Amino acid sequence: MSQTTPRISFNAIREQAEKRRKELDETGLPKVHIGMATCGIAAGALETKTAFEQALADQNIAARIHAVGCLGHCYAEPLVLVENPGWPPIFYYGVTPGNAGMIVRAFLRDGDPLLETLLGATEPNDLIPQVKDFPRFAFEKKVITQKSGFIDPEDVYDYIDHGGYETLSACLEKSPGDILQEVVHSGLRGRGGAGFPTGTKWRLAREAEIEHKVVICNADEGDPGAYMDRTILESNPHQVIEGMVLCAYAVGASKGIIYVRAEYPLAVRVITKALQQAEGLGLIGKNILGTDFSFDLSLFQGSGAFVCGEETAMIQSIEGYRGVAQHRPPYPVEKGLYGWPTVINNVKTFASIAPILERGAEWYRSMGTDKSPGTAVFSVVGNVVHPGLVEIPMGVDLRTLILEICGGIPNKKAFKAVQIGGPSGGCLPERFLDTPIDFDSLTEAGAMMGSGGIVVMDEDTCMVEVARYFLDFTQKESCGKCTFCRVGTKHLLGILERITKGEGRETDLKTLQELSQDIKLGSLCGLGKTAPNPVITSLRYFREEYEAHIKEKRCPAKMCRSLTAFYIDLDKCARGCDACVGSCPVEAIFTTKDRKKAVDQILCVKCGECMVACPVEYSAVKKISPAQLAPIIPRPEKKEDKKAE
């Protein structure tokens, strides 16, 4: 054994990180942290950053601008944290370029924190309310995303300065068996959907008596309405890398791959850079931290096929074939990539490893439930006031998550359903809101934990249409290997399309039910086995909605466009007002004889723009189902039209 231990090797790196931070701290300059993950950039964070730079230059104020990842509060983007010496750190939300200039002038220059535009402070003080008292912050328990939004994802030293890679250096001094044991004890279950115990998977890989083993991080994130994995990678890639190295050490793997979708350009860039930096510091690659342990880690870009999130299909795609699912067993841990034992885990699973090994299995088990310990990250989107990423302990109920943490349903609408688990999951109605969010309870209710996508739907969402949407997705994404999945989903989709168009038949519901069961039984991989779930749950919980479509040609939520119509209530329409006219993309709105407005039902494409455009004090635009209930108002002859004007 040589004299340098991993800890000694690491100390030099950590000192470097600390030195850099001290230098920055000693300048005593204000700091402006700007969230620059995809959601922030989409909301205009780049422009906001430029505006800050400009304003600071204009005012001749020195400050440090720090690009950080996503804090999860996507509703508040661009989100900025300002650390002004003498003040508690303050969050500002929705910071436009104009706001940026104002913050620089009023707060940094004149010492006025702009109470009306701030979100809250992160430390106790007498003046400014603290964010930890808001439900959106208070319920959260951050383990996986603890550092997200506070560090610069493109700077490995920032991660190290926040305690990163410390666990790796400590663990490399222990035996791989000890690491494995701790992960087994923690009870961690895979966060990619199925909830398979991670420790068990790792042990199987460790016990395989083959020299060459592989670790793959599944960042394919196929669920079309979820973005947790992407945001974690964009905000804190090193925590995932650290987890992968620890896994490789525990199971004895020498090769690793991070499988990210190519459609995530920012994540790809951030990971590429992170891998270079980690390799540069000897945290991955040959002889990690001076030990005998080597782990070659690279990036593979997935080409956008939902089924490639399935582990055997993913392996096919890395090997250069069509991503077609394979029969299991053998499971990848026995015979995976190129026949080598392969551990595949989700991004969040790997991101949980370093915290578990740092603070111990007992600590981890103290969060969450007995059978689903720890925390989980959800992307809660759709009709909620505060959409974004939320990390909570397992076992918190849906009501708390949706109505309290995420602020409930906007626009005074009623809650209708929550869709969990994406295309493989199900829609749960209000009476399930008290269901705790953990692997087993959700499965029992007919939904699925999935990877963490939660879409909240209000009363204006049609459940038949939602089921159709998901079937449309899975039907297109079926790899085509199993007949039931390939043809069956197409058939299901056809029936659902018919129903949403008002052409449903009485026998359809029975067919949907039976076909769903057959597809579940007749498919090889999880895609087919779960594809009918949205149909099965919506049929179970919202049957009357299907019946209204079929028997009365009525869409109760007024969402299915073939079954609804827009019309203008002439009693409410204000004479001479033409707010709606310009909003119509197809010129379907015309002026009636008495200078009010009406909708030409033949031209109307039912986009609903006129309803938005109509001033609230009139609220004259109405939506109705079935469509034939809309009053038909004839278009006046052209001549009269002229006269009226």
Place this chain on the structure above:
Amino acid sequence: MHEISAEEQQQIAVCIGAFAPKRGSLVPILQRIQDEFAYLSGEAMRKVAAHLGITPGEVYSVATFYNQFRFHPPGKHAIKVCLGTACHVRGGEVILENFQRKLGIREGQTTEDKEFSIDRVACVGCCALAPVALLGDKVYGHMAPSKVEGLILGIHLEKERQEREKAKHESNNS
């Protein structure tokens, strides 16, 4: 169809040459070529096949399996409309239809003048801004049919401005 120039032939060869001739390089090579040219031409796929020692049909079969690959050049302004769950629930379909109507093409197609193309994508990671559309790499949140018109108008105006500038430049130079 788009002719492949000698220079492009060369570029394709460079893309392919960067990878070892083994089956596992197939998808990364195709990605590299698409990065370079924005689509996969028949010629490029034949060259890839030769490099890897497999049939062009095999390359095509793999390429068509994945959503990422396109086989026609996209428009200069590539429009992508998000139809992820959050965007769907908030009316993404209506936005897509508006683009289609305005440009007179369907999703997956490119306008005749090669200016615009429309594609659908699933969740671009900013569901809080749903419905979302992308123009090139730029994300436009809270889309509405009226904004569709504005976006396309904006591009046309910008193009006209550039043409005016160019004309001015040329007349100044002559």
